[in-house]
Amino acid sequence: MMQATPPHVLLIDDDLAVLGMVSDALTHHNMRVHAFHDGSDALKFLEDPAAPAFDLVLSDINMDGMDGFDVIHRVKALKPSLPVVLMTGQASLDYAIRAMRLGAANLFQKPLTLRELVNSVFHLVGLHRELRLAEAGLKGLVRETRHFCFRSRELDIPSTVAHLTDRLVPLGFATPNNVDVIAVAYHEALVNALEHGNLELDSSLKGDLFSPKDDYAVLSQARLADPQYGNRSVEVELLATPGRYEVSIRDEGPGFDTSRIGLVPDETLIRQCGRGLAMIRMVMDEVEHNSKGNEIRMTLLRKV
Known part of the structure; x- marks a missing residue:
């Protein structure tokens, strides 16, 4: 759990007993803790040019004066990528939702369970340092490209998704809170390219969970074994620049009429392309299709 350079943690809690206990636990694990019992004083220190480069802010919510929600709001305005962890003795669903919406x-x-708290702090510190290094590296980045091409029968969708998402957080195009959702969007796009594109499967063949026979799966396996379908390619291209992260996925299927996108309901489109397309459009900042309808380009804009 040791870091090469001791992390700097800004700790805020108006309960002096908790402040001392958490400070001792983090200090024991080689962290440099800057403890404050007042949120306003802590934020003034954070803004001080002479202050160290902080790796994390850890704050109580229920405090007199500036509470934890005020703290996170100010921190995110000053340093958007600096992780903030909140603590509270009055946890509720409303608190959790508000905390996540503010970026906790x-x-x-x-x-507190100190072991879990310390483990979480170490994980977030490591992630924040990756972000800082990536941000420094981006200053010289003009473009980064990756190109993958798979036959239908050899496409490993989980591995491809892992390659597409491995640098999203370090490069600032995603956060730990939403990278899994982005991964699902890429997964859906690859499934669409394989099943609805190259294999030309219709979603209406899918039975319910308790159907004795899955006609969709049977036809999928048959077409993967058929060179006419199984030898078709899925091409994946990644283009990353300092501000944009574009992933294009192209299949060799017949495509679909993209002019129907956005028309609700459109069951024909759902049968041809699956319901994942709607999810993709919600997750991505930009989504475009070529005129044939056999290529999708999904773009994320840099957030931090």
Whole structure:
């Protein structure tokens, strides 16, 4: 759990007993803790040019004066990529939702489990340092490209998704809170290219969970074994620039009429392309299709 350079943590809690306990636990694990019992004083220190480069802010929510929600709001305005972990003795669903919407990296309920708290802090510190290094590296980045081409019968969708998402967080195009959702969007796009594109499968063949026979799966396996379908390619291209992260996926299927996208309901489109297309459009900042309808380009804009 040791870091090469001791992390700097800004700790805020108006309960002096908790402040001392958490400070001792983090210090024991080689962290440099800057403890404050007042949120306003802590934020003034954070803004001080002479202050160290902080790796994380850890704050109680229920405090007199500036509470934890005020703290995270100010921190995110000053340093958007700096992770903030909140603590509270009055945890509720409303608190959790509000904390996540404000950008909290985690929320811990008191009484604290120090082992879990310390582990979370170490994880977030490591992630933040990757972000800082990536941000420094992006200053010289003009473009980064990757190109994959698979036959239908050899396409490994989970591995391809892993390659497409491995640098999203370090490069600032995603956060730990939403990278899994983006991964699902890429997964859906690859499934669409394989099943609805190259294999030309119709979603209406899918039975319900309790159907004795899955005609969709049977036809999928048959077409993967048929060179006419199984030898078709899925091409994946990644283009990353300092501000944009574009992933294009192209199949060799017949495509579909893209002019129907956005028309609700359109069951024909759902049968041809699956319901994942709607999810993709919600997750991505930009989604475009070629005129044939056999290529999708999904773009994320840099957030931090």
